[in-house]
Amino acid sequence: MKGRRKVKTEKWRIKSEQERSAQELLRGRAQTQGRFIDIAAQAGNKMEPVGRLAG
Numbered sequence: 001m002k003g004r005r006k007v008k009t010e011k012w013r014i015k016s017e018q019e020r021s022a023q024e025l026l027r028g029r030a031q032t033q034g035r036f037i038d039i040a041a042q043a044g045n046k047m048e049p050v051g052r053l054a055g
Contacts, residue, residue, distance in 0.1 A: 026034070
């Protein structure tokens, strides 16, 4: 057998499980709960706080 054997990792499975659970959580939220998340996603980095507000 030539070359190295490929190491099987579980990173991709874990990543897909995390994405799936996040999508399920976001589907279950009420519209008023996600308003802040929606506004932040639309505004992008230009609305990020700076200075003392940046936390």
